[in-house]
Amino acid sequence: MSLVSSARRLTLAMTALTVALVATPFASSSLRAQAAPAGLLQVGQAAPDFTLVTVTKDGRTAEPFTLSKHRGETVVLAFFPKARTSGCTAQMHTYRDKYESMFLNGKKVRLIGISTDTDADLIAWAKDDGFQFALGADTDKKVGALYGAANEAGFHKRYLYVIGPDGKITYSTSFRAMAQDAYDELDAAIKKVAR
Numbered sequence: 001m002s003l004v005s006s007a008r009r010l011t012l013a014m015t016a017l018t019v020a021l022v023a024t025p026f027a028s029s030s031l032r033a034q035a036a037p038a039g040l041l042q043v044g045q046a047a048p049d050f051t052l053v054t055v056t057k058d059g060r061t062a063e064p065f066t067l068s069k070h071r072g073e074t075v076v077l078a079f080f081p082k083a084r085t086s087g088c089t090a091q092m093h094t095y096r097d098k099y100e101s102m103f104l105n106g107k108k109v110r111l112i113g114i115s116t117d118t119d120a121d122l123i124a125w126a127k128d129d130g131f132q133f134a135l136g137a138d139t140d141k142k143v144g145a146l147y148g149a150a151n152e153a154g155f156h157k158r159y160l161y162v163i164g165p166d167g168k169i170t171y172s173t174s175f176r177a178m179a180q181d182a183y184d185e186l187d188a189a190i191k192k193v194a195r
Helices: 003-034 086-097 119-129 142-146 180-193
Strands: 054-056 074-079 109-115 134-137 159-163 169-174
Touching: 054 119, 074 180, 086 109, 086 119, 119 134, 159 180, 169 180
Parallel strands: 074 109, 109 134
Antiparallel strands: 054 134, 074 159, 159 169
């Protein structure tokens, strides 16, 4: 074997090693991005029951929302960090604007936006922005904890769940409020189970 061919083989081997080392972080981060976030409940699980104070633009609802009382309906739980922040406003405005088509105008599909804001803050926001759906005041973070959405900072993670009429989770995701395809996926997930 000549010295030139040995040098070529060594160069090729080093190039292949460099490509492998550079590609590895991208491959592993891509795999991490596809994995479910820690704490997110999985499809097929029974949705934990809870009772929560809910509000609309007209004030507090007559009685709190209890998930188990809504068997037979499709329920969408949209946990969000904070009222009136940019991402949360974009998310709730899209729900408002697509309420008739995406949430079937509330017929057999119940949307509850849930944050750690007070009921007074949520009522004011719902009134100012004309939300047709309920918002839940999870000030003690108990519902967020049940659904893996509570975090150490005191706000909820932007987790979203579709719960089928049988009470099982049919769709769960860390919602991307600024991505149109996230709304398309949610719309399809609702239509798949809503009756």
